[in-house]
Every structure is written in C-alpha cells, then in structure tokens.
Amino acid sequence: MDDSTTGHNKLARHNRRLQALLRKYKQLHQLQNALIQLSEQASTVPELTLLYPAIHHILEQHLPSRSFYVVLQNQFTQALELSYFVDEKDGISVPMHLANQFGEGVTGHVFRLGETVYYTKESMQDAVKDGHFKALGSPAEHWVGVPIYREKTIIGVMVSQSYNPTQSYSDQQIELLEVMSLYLATAIERVKKRELLESEVKIRTRALMQSNEALNSEIDHRKKALERQQILFKIAELATSSEHIEDVYLQVHQIIRSITFAENLYIALYDKESGWLTFPYCVDQKTAASKPREFAKGYSELVISTERVQLIDSHRAKLLIENGIVERAVHVPEENRATSWLGAPLKTSQGVIGLIACQAYDHKYEFDHDDMELISFVSHQIAAVLQTHLANQALKASYQELEHRVLEKTKELRQTNLHLQMQIDERKKIEQQLYHDAHHDSLTGLPNRSLFLTQLERTLQVYQRHPDHHFAVLFIDLDKFKEINDQLGHHAGDQFLISVSQSFADCIREHDLLARLAGDEFVVLLNHLTDKQQAEDVAKRIIRVMQKPFCMKGICVQSGASIGITYSNKRYADTDEIIRDADAAMYYAKNAGRGRFEFYHPLLTAGKNIQRHAEQHHLCDLPTHFRSTEISNLDDSNDGKRAKIRVLEAFGEHPVLGSTSFDILKKFAAEKDEQIEIELKLLQEAQNWSKQFDGNTLFSCSTLLLEEHTFPQLQKHLNASQYKLCLLFNELDVRFASSRQLENLKLLTQSGVAVGINEFAKDRCDLTLVSQLDFKYVLLSSTFSKRVLQQSSYEVQLKGILAVTACKHIQVVAKGPAILNFQTLLEKHGLKLFFGKQQSLQAQNLYDLPDSELLAE
Incomplete structure (x- = not known):
C-alpha cells in the first residue's frame, strides 16, 4: 500500500511539473508567434493605417483587447496624438472633446511615468481622486497602458482595455503587450520609410512623365550612373582580388585607361609627418620613374595642398609659374613638358594620402571637364582601396563598406530589386535578433538567465538519472563594480563587464556554460565532473584573472570576484535550490573578505535554529x-x-x-x-x-x-x-x-x-x-x-x-x-x-x- 501511494505521489509531482512546463512553453510559443506576425505585418503592409488594425488583430488572438488604441507624441508640438482608436463604447473614432486631451488623462500619466500601468475600475477611480490624472472617456473595468520606446526615448503609449468585469489581464498577457511595444517602434519606422519611399517613387514617376526631354535626361543620367557603377565595381574588386599592392596599382591604371586617356600615369603618396612624396607607380613615355622628394611647389603639391582636381594645360602652366604658385626644381626640355596634365587627390577619412595624375605630350590629348569629373569620381574610391592595403586593414570590411557606397549611389536605378533584398535581409535579421534576444544578454552576448536555467534543469535531470554525472554551479559577484561605475562612468562599467565575460569564458571548457544573470552577477555551469577539485580549479582561475586591475581614461580600479560554489547533491529537487545555495555561498565569500571562493555548507542556510542556538x-x-x-x-x-x-x-x-x-x-x-x-x-x-x-x-x-x-x-x-x-x-x-x-x-x-x-x-x-x-x-x-x-x-x-x-x-x-x-x-x-x-x-x-x-x- 505504501509503495503504491508513493508511486502515485511521484506521478502526481511529475504531472504537475509537466503541466508547468507545458504552460511555460505555450506562453513562449504565443509570444514568439505574436512577434513573428508583427514582423510579417511590418514587412508587408504598405501604410500605417493598415499596420495598427493588423496589430490589433494579433492582440485579439491572445488577450481581451476589443477596445484598443495607440497614442504617439508629435515630434514638433510634443503633444500626444491619436494614431489608432477602436472602442466598444466610444466607437472607432475618438470623441472630439478628447482628441487633444490624452496628456491629461491616464494615457499621459503612463507616458510621463515611462512604465507599464494596470488599473482596475476601482484603482483608476482612486488615482483620479488622488490627482494623478483626469478621468476621460468611458470608464473601463480593466485598463492596461504600455509605453512605446524607440531605443531609450519614449514616443507613445499602447493601450488595451476591457469593459467586462470578468475579463482581466494576466501577467503573461501584460508581458505580451510589453514585448509587442518593444518592436512596435521599429515596425512603425519601417512602414513610414516604406510610405516615404513609395511617395518618392510616385513623385519621380510624375516628373519623368512631364516631358520627353526630362525622360531622355534621366536615361542619360542612368547610363552614366551604370557606367560609373561598373567602374566602381571594378575598383571594389581590387580590395579582395589582389594580395599585393603592385597588382593594385596596375589594375588602377587599367581602370583609368578605360575611362580617359592614361598612357602616361603615376600615383604619388604623401607622408604628412615627414613631408615627403613617394612615387610607387609610374608609367611615362618621356621620363623614368620619379624619385622620392620633399614637399615643394610642383603640380603634385598643388593638388595635395588644395585637395582639389587640377587641370593644367600649357597656358595655365605658364601662369602658375609666373605667379610663383608652381616652381620647377630642375630645367625640363620643352619637348618633355606635358601639354595637358590632370591630377586628382586621393582622399580618405584621414585626409589626403596622395594623388593620381595623367599627362599627355605633344598635344596628343587635351583633358576636359568631363575627364575631371570622372577622375574625381573614381579617385575617392581608389584612395579607399589604397588606404586599405597600405594600412593592412581587413579586406572583407573594406569591401563591404565600398559595396555599401555603391549601393547608396545606385539605389534609384535598382530600387525595386534592392527593396526586395532589404526586406528579406531585414526579416532574417529580425528573426535572428528575436532568437538571440530571447536567449542572450544584450551587453555581453552571453546566455541569459532563461537559457541558463533551462540548461541547469536538463543537467539536473541527467544527474537524477545518472548520479555519477556530477556537476557544479559557480555564482560569481564582481567586487567593487559600483566604484568602477562611479569613477569611470557607466560606459566604462559596460566595457568592464564585456571584458570580464571574455576573460571568464577563457577559464572554462567548451562544453561548460557561462551566463550573466543580471548586473554584475555571473554563473557558470560545469558538467562531467569527477570531484570538487575541478570546480575549485575553475574558481581559482577566475579569481586570478580578476586580480588584474581594470584601466580606462588613465584611471585603474582594482576589482575582484567573490564566488559561491554548490556541488551536485541528491537532495536537490529543483534548480531554485541550487541557485539559492550557490548564492548563499557567494555572500559568505563576499562577507569573509571578497576575492575568494567558498563551497556551500548547510550552516549557511540552516536558518533561525542555528541563529537561536548561537545566541x-x-x-x-x-x-x-x-x-x-x-x-x-x-x-x-x-x-x-x-x-x-x-x-x-x-x-x-x-x-x-x-x-x-x-x-x-x-x-x-x-x-x-x-x-x-x-x-x-x-x-x-x-x-x-x-x-x-x-x-x-x-x-x-x-x-x-x-x-x-x-x-x-x-x-x-x-x-x-x-x-x-x-x-x-x-x-x-x-x-x-x-x-x-x-x-x-x-x-x-x-x-x-x-x-x-x-x-x-x-x-x-x-x-x-x-x-x-x-x-x-x-x-x-x-x-x-x-x-x-x-x-x-x-x-x-x-x-x-x-x-x-x-x-x-x-x-x-x-x-x-x-x-x-x-x-x-x-x-x-x-x-x-x-x-x-x-x-x-x-x-x-x-x-x-x-x-x-x-x-x-
């Protein structure tokens, strides 16, 4: 009889646990499904007037929200304005006497408070009596207001209310509203951008249809843009296709030759600190490769000092020499002087790094303003490629930046295809971000509490089936973290947490789990242990790492780590007991002097009996x-x-x-x-x-x-x-x-x-x-x-x-x-x-x- 009763009790406990897990997974499934629907609507609806009903429809599937409205702040007047309104009693449009009074009511109260507020009819009446806000509209039995944030700035409020006394809002339903509000601002921005884009397309279409002359001009413009696009693509390929800088110079010459006369071309690099010009590449029919020289008053120096494209013919060359702007260091025979010279500066984010110049002899070719425009157009791109190679930067990053520039310059020509690709990429990014946000800490990228507890639950279940598969949990609290924030600022505190998380990851094995619970609290789950010494070794490595001072802005702060350790034990029935014991051991380590670790001992949580006996x-x-x-x-x-x-x-x-x-x-x-x-x-x-x-x-x-x-x-x-x-x-x-x-x-x-x-x-x-x-x-x-x-x-x-x-x-x-x-x-x-x-x-x-x-x- 006793065995049967015990078996029934175990089955009952397992059944309750499974029901709790089912409710939890069901809640997470509903939340994920709602966010996916929101992402799909934000990617498909053409305008905001269709986005809000779609969001309303999503919410109606999971909570009582037949009465629902959205209020956003006007960025010019700073007033709260209604964007969407559906109400069981007040209809589908806001009453005229309430149209501009949301700032005085409970909606404005939520906007100022910046937090989620849940009122019943009675609690709302009490708040009105206390003067927190005015009563507007028909009183609801249950009212929930959730702030809408764009990054860290509140931009509006999303409200759901119920006039049925029996239809209240659970914590899970409120959490769903809060999560929806986090992604609503992004969805609104995406739809607004889409509306703006469609508006610009319509305006451009009307402009193209006004006259054949404008249409032809646009076609010519697009042809030139396509030609420039091909040139830019060729230059962009240099960032990844060539490993040696000499190959880059040769290919640059070929590109310039494809757009203008470039039988004679040289590339000069300018070192601002030393004041010298070097000529790593030179192809010229009259002269040999130029030797390095100090910065003087030549054509090249004129381009670098003015940071502009210079077109110099024989007449202008004479004027520049007469005015003392240009000086020839040595006498050059008349037959060896260029009759047309064109030079463009190589500009980067760090300034001018040199120039690229073409020259013609014996009036074989005369450069014009079209050539100036073309060489000016490509010189910026060439400078970026050269700077990438010269500075030995990452080739992949440079190529992506160059590709981004190309896409920005040609987006009007390829708008339809690019728009579709942006939608696909953005949807993938949102899906990946949703998954990552649900399981990882936004600052350090480490697993969060949810993922850690899930893994700890699995580990505990394995240990209960296989008692020889021991594990340990290390609860880590950073010492003097507040001092870092106070002395160096919260940005430095964030950098410190990121650095600490990377150091902790180096102290554990690949199959161990490191997570950030909150603030300066971290936890480590060690699997496949044979004795406590292994957990102790990890704790010692972490303490040694934390003994190094953290320095920023010329200030160094000595931190440390207090660690509580709990080892696998048959008495553990759930994860809460494990976390509780590790936390108790951590507090004992911190109170015992910090910068140390302690294993959990029953004395730490024996409770009032030990305290009463100690007295x-x-x-x-x-x-x-x-x-x-x-x-x-x-x-x-x-x-x-x-x-x-x-x-x-x-x-x-x-x-x-x-x-x-x-x-x-x-x-x-x-x-x-x-x-x-x-x-x-x-x-x-x-x-x-x-x-x-x-x-x-x-x-x-x-x-x-x-x-x-x-x-x-x-x-x-x-x-x-x-x-x-x-x-x-x-x-x-x-x-x-x-x-x-x-x-x-x-x-x-x-x-x-x-x-x-x-x-x-x-x-x-x-x-x-x-x-x-x-x-x-x-x-x-x-x-x-x-x-x-x-x-x-x-x-x-x-x-x-x-x-x-x-x-x-x-x-x-x-x-x-x-x-x-x-x-x-x-x-x-x-x-x-x-x-x-x-x-x-x-x-x-x-x-x-x-x-x-x-x-x-």
Missing part, C-alpha cells in the same frame, strides 16, 4: 569527541619496531547540524577571540588524549595561535604538558602568514616542538616552505596524490618533494582513499606512509573535563 550557547559548550586516524605503512616487515603515528581531529555535536568538524564550526560561527579560546581548549584536550597513545600524535591548529598576543599562551600550554604533540598547520595559512607568525613558528621548532604542514601541494608545489622551515611531517593533499597517478608533471613534482624531505629527514604522508590498490600505486612512486583506519574517541564538554580525567576508548 544561547557558546561553541565551547558543545559536546566534543575526537576522531583518530592511524598512519599506515604498506611495508609491515618491521611494524613492531616502527613508532606509530596518528592524527587527531576534533568534532562538535551541533544541535542542528549533528556531528560537525570544529574547523567548519569555527569558520562559520566563531569570532576571532572565541576561535582562539576554542583552539587552546582543543589543544589541551588533545594533549590529554595523547597520553593514551604510543608513538607520535599530530593535531591540526590554525596560525591564529602564532599571533603576537596568543603565542605566549600557546607556549604555556605546550610547556605545561609532558606529552608533546606535533602541531599541524595548513599550507595555505603558512603561505600567507605574517612575518611575526613565521618567526614564532621558527621559535616553536627551535624549542623542540614538533611541527608539520597539512594539505601540502593542494594548489601548487612550493618547496621553499619545506626547505626554509624545520617540519617533521608533510601531509600531502588528496588532490595532489590523485594527480600524481594521472599526470606526469605531478610525478616530477613528487620527486622534488621526496628529494627535499629526505635531505631534511621529514616524513611524507599521502592522503587519499584508503584503497590498497591506490596506496600500492603511490608506493611505486616512493611514498611509504598513508592515512589508515579511523577510530572515534568520546569526550565530555571542553570546560567540564579536568586535565586528569581520561575516558576509555
């Missing part, structure tokens, strides 16, 4: 027991002669959490003074327990006992007992210990106190700690022990550790699973000592147990 009880009042772990040696041949080694660890019986390590309790619940008091009491208790043991006893301590005001108490405790312990200190604490703490640690070793280092090589293998301090024991972390068997680089590090410890007569103990095969493999690498079996030792309250009282095991 009523001292941590030292908790019932305590010790766990003893023996250090074993696989070589048992002389076990009787070898001194035994064991490690003591203290546990507290917490009323809410049960048996929990004192290291965790101190970390989450104790102030600094209380923690020191607990440390000393535990040390005293461990000394009592060591009386029962043969051999050496190792006990973990924190570096707080090495501080200046605490160290004398530690020495007193150690000197008062004849049974000495070996004090174990965590490698991370020793690495970041102060100079005073390190000096006190050396004093301990010099006074004969045995000292060991715990969790060694968990993050990195720092042999200086082992070589500089006189440790008796080195306990390798389990993470390092596993990696020794997996990666050859860690095997080399282990050899270094064993070499240093052998010189200093330090015993090395390996942590890891108490599996014979695991320990046997490590023994082949030179390790002898391993963590062995554990034994629980019961004890009373720390304060209640006298030093002389010993409890049996």
Whole structure:
C-alpha cells in the first residue's frame, strides 16, 4: 500500500511539473508567434493605417483587447496624438472633446511615468481622486497602458482595455503587450520609410512623365550612373582580388585607361609627418620613374595642398609659374613638358594620402571637364582601396563598406530589386535578433538567465538519472563594480563587464556554460565532473584573472570576484535550490573578505535554529569527541619496531547540524577571540588524549595561535604538558602568514616542538616552505596524490618533494582513499606512509573535563 501511494505521489509531482512546463512553453510559443506576425505585418503592409488594425488583430488572438488604441507624441508640438482608436463604447473614432486631451488623462500619466500601468475600475477611480490624472472617456473595468520606446526615448503609449468585469489581464498577457511595444517602434519606422519611399517613387514617376526631354535626361543620367557603377565595381574588386599592392596599382591604371586617356600615369603618396612624396607607380613615355622628394611647389603639391582636381594645360602652366604658385626644381626640355596634365587627390577619412595624375605630350590629348569629373569620381574610391592595403586593414570590411557606397549611389536605378533584398535581409535579421534576444544578454552576448536555467534543469535531470554525472554551479559577484561605475562612468562599467565575460569564458571548457544573470552577477555551469577539485580549479582561475586591475581614461580600479560554489547533491529537487545555495555561498565569500571562493555548507542556510542556538550557547559548550586516524605503512616487515603515528581531529555535536568538524564550526560561527579560546581548549584536550597513545600524535591548529598576543599562551600550554604533540598547520595559512607568525613558528621548532604542514601541494608545489622551515611531517593533499597517478608533471613534482624531505629527514604522508590498490600505486612512486583506519574517541564538554580525567576508548 505504501509503495503504491508513493508511486502515485511521484506521478502526481511529475504531472504537475509537466503541466508547468507545458504552460511555460505555450506562453513562449504565443509570444514568439505574436512577434513573428508583427514582423510579417511590418514587412508587408504598405501604410500605417493598415499596420495598427493588423496589430490589433494579433492582440485579439491572445488577450481581451476589443477596445484598443495607440497614442504617439508629435515630434514638433510634443503633444500626444491619436494614431489608432477602436472602442466598444466610444466607437472607432475618438470623441472630439478628447482628441487633444490624452496628456491629461491616464494615457499621459503612463507616458510621463515611462512604465507599464494596470488599473482596475476601482484603482483608476482612486488615482483620479488622488490627482494623478483626469478621468476621460468611458470608464473601463480593466485598463492596461504600455509605453512605446524607440531605443531609450519614449514616443507613445499602447493601450488595451476591457469593459467586462470578468475579463482581466494576466501577467503573461501584460508581458505580451510589453514585448509587442518593444518592436512596435521599429515596425512603425519601417512602414513610414516604406510610405516615404513609395511617395518618392510616385513623385519621380510624375516628373519623368512631364516631358520627353526630362525622360531622355534621366536615361542619360542612368547610363552614366551604370557606367560609373561598373567602374566602381571594378575598383571594389581590387580590395579582395589582389594580395599585393603592385597588382593594385596596375589594375588602377587599367581602370583609368578605360575611362580617359592614361598612357602616361603615376600615383604619388604623401607622408604628412615627414613631408615627403613617394612615387610607387609610374608609367611615362618621356621620363623614368620619379624619385622620392620633399614637399615643394610642383603640380603634385598643388593638388595635395588644395585637395582639389587640377587641370593644367600649357597656358595655365605658364601662369602658375609666373605667379610663383608652381616652381620647377630642375630645367625640363620643352619637348618633355606635358601639354595637358590632370591630377586628382586621393582622399580618405584621414585626409589626403596622395594623388593620381595623367599627362599627355605633344598635344596628343587635351583633358576636359568631363575627364575631371570622372577622375574625381573614381579617385575617392581608389584612395579607399589604397588606404586599405597600405594600412593592412581587413579586406572583407573594406569591401563591404565600398559595396555599401555603391549601393547608396545606385539605389534609384535598382530600387525595386534592392527593396526586395532589404526586406528579406531585414526579416532574417529580425528573426535572428528575436532568437538571440530571447536567449542572450544584450551587453555581453552571453546566455541569459532563461537559457541558463533551462540548461541547469536538463543537467539536473541527467544527474537524477545518472548520479555519477556530477556537476557544479559557480555564482560569481564582481567586487567593487559600483566604484568602477562611479569613477569611470557607466560606459566604462559596460566595457568592464564585456571584458570580464571574455576573460571568464577563457577559464572554462567548451562544453561548460557561462551566463550573466543580471548586473554584475555571473554563473557558470560545469558538467562531467569527477570531484570538487575541478570546480575549485575553475574558481581559482577566475579569481586570478580578476586580480588584474581594470584601466580606462588613465584611471585603474582594482576589482575582484567573490564566488559561491554548490556541488551536485541528491537532495536537490529543483534548480531554485541550487541557485539559492550557490548564492548563499557567494555572500559568505563576499562577507569573509571578497576575492575568494567558498563551497556551500548547510550552516549557511540552516536558518533561525542555528541563529537561536548561537545566541544561547557558546561553541565551547558543545559536546566534543575526537576522531583518530592511524598512519599506515604498506611495508609491515618491521611494524613492531616502527613508532606509530596518528592524527587527531576534533568534532562538535551541533544541535542542528549533528556531528560537525570544529574547523567548519569555527569558520562559520566563531569570532576571532572565541576561535582562539576554542583552539587552546582543543589543544589541551588533545594533549590529554595523547597520553593514551604510543608513538607520535599530530593535531591540526590554525596560525591564529602564532599571533603576537596568543603565542605566549600557546607556549604555556605546550610547556605545561609532558606529552608533546606535533602541531599541524595548513599550507595555505603558512603561505600567507605574517612575518611575526613565521618567526614564532621558527621559535616553536627551535624549542623542540614538533611541527608539520597539512594539505601540502593542494594548489601548487612550493618547496621553499619545506626547505626554509624545520617540519617533521608533510601531509600531502588528496588532490595532489590523485594527480600524481594521472599526470606526469605531478610525478616530477613528487620527486622534488621526496628529494627535499629526505635531505631534511621529514616524513611524507599521502592522503587519499584508503584503497590498497591506490596506496600500492603511490608506493611505486616512493611514498611509504598513508592515512589508515579511523577510530572515534568520546569526550565530555571542553570546560567540564579536568586535565586528569581520561575516558576509555
């Protein structure tokens, strides 16, 4: 009976979950369908008078909107004017006495507020009484107003109202109105542009039909434009068809030759900084290639200085020389002087970079104004191509820009085909944008909350079916992000977020997921994990990346990242619990000093029970027991002669959490003074327990006992007992210990106190700690022990550790699973000592147990 009931309950829960997902997917489908219909209408309707009824028809399919109107702001008078109006009571046209009063009513209130407003009949009457706006028109039972934005500027309001008391608006329906309003401004602009375009086409058609002379002129104009278009296309091809600049010069010559006389042509480049002219290309029947020269008063300099096309014949050349505008550096024989010379500047966005010039001898050809117009027309395009090659810019980008210019110059000739292509491209762009906006963050381009939660839900379902497929969620909050915004501005803050997102992406694998939740909060979903260390490694990489200062406008701000980590657990039933626990761990990391990471622990969310107990009880009042772990040696041949080694660890019986390590309790619940008091009491208790043991006893301590005001108490405790312990200190604490703490640690070793280092090589293998301090024991972390068997680089590090410890007569103990095969493999690498079996030792309250009282095991 119980199994049947349990099965029915599970089926019911699954059924409810499936129904919720169905509602969610149905809502998203309706929203997507409405936006697609809006995009289709914006692409097809010829004028605005047809767009608004189409939008009204779309909305009627999903919500009660038989009464619907749109109000837009007149950009000249700034007044709110009605663009579309259909009402069940007031008809299909707005009443005359309300035509220009929307700014005073609830519609104007929404426009000024800039936010979505939902009123019932009663709440609207209350707002009228409070003076927020005037009552206009027939009162509706339910009224929804949504602002219409173009980029960040509000341009109008879209309103739907219902006169039926039972037809209210749900959150999903309001959300549909809001999303429709986001794309309405774009749709209005597209239809307006289409109307304007059609109007221009009609005006041009009427103009063409006025006279045959105008028609012929237009035909000639189009022919010239087509010819220029072909020239522009040839120039545009240079940006991508030629890899070497010499080929570009040769093809430019061929293009100029196709439009005018160009048997003699040269291209000169001008360096403004050095003031020199160079001639990379020159073809001339009279002279050889020109040598580089300083900027002087030649024909070329005249073109560059005036930035205009210059046409010079023999007569004008004489006048220019007589007036001192042009000077010849050397004497040129009469037969070698050009009788007609034409030069055009090569202009770019950075200024004039040179010129292109054609010249004729012996009156073989006389350039005219048509030639000036043609060479001026192509010189700009040639300059762009040359600048692209000379500056080594991206060829593809230059070609697209050049193609854009061509399309802009010839749009009147190819309007019909281009218009159709623009419609197709714009529709594809909108569809892609709709999909991207629905799943990605607009600033960083990262997946958004919706996509992340969807992927997390799938990952959780996979883990529930396959418990060995572990995962982890990292909740990241950026430190001092507000300072960046305050000091450098919000634009710099946006650039910082973009830079951070790119850096975070480099810290994870390809199949992991990085998303931005909101503001400065990011999350990472790590899949296919085998242990927590992998998640820890990713967190460390992110923290290291965030330690680099962010600089902009000459100001550098040091940021950081506080990271909360939650690892896959069978107790997780939904994604909200996972996000909640990761968020709690992140806040603990931020409150504990920032720039660090913390794994989630039940203490973070244990709730009021822990708070109430913390107020009523001292941590030292908790019932305590010790766990003893023996250090074993696989070589048992002389076990009787070898001194035994064991490690003591203290546990507290917490009323809410049960048996929990004192290291965790101190970390989450104790102030600094209380923690020191607990440390000393535990040390005293461990000394009592060591009386029962043969051999050496190792006990973990924190570096707080090495501080200046605490160290004398530690020495007193150690000197008062004849049974000495070996004090174990965590490698991370020793690495970041102060100079005073390190000096006190050396004093301990010099006074004969045995000292060991715990969790060694968990993050990195720092042999200086082992070589500089006189440790008796080195306990390798389990993470390092596993990696020794997996990666050859860690095997080399282990050899270094064993070499240093052998010189200093330090015993090395390996942590890891108490599996014979695991320990046997490590023994082949030179390790002898391993963590062995554990034994629980019961004890009373720390304060209640006298030093002389010993409890049996």
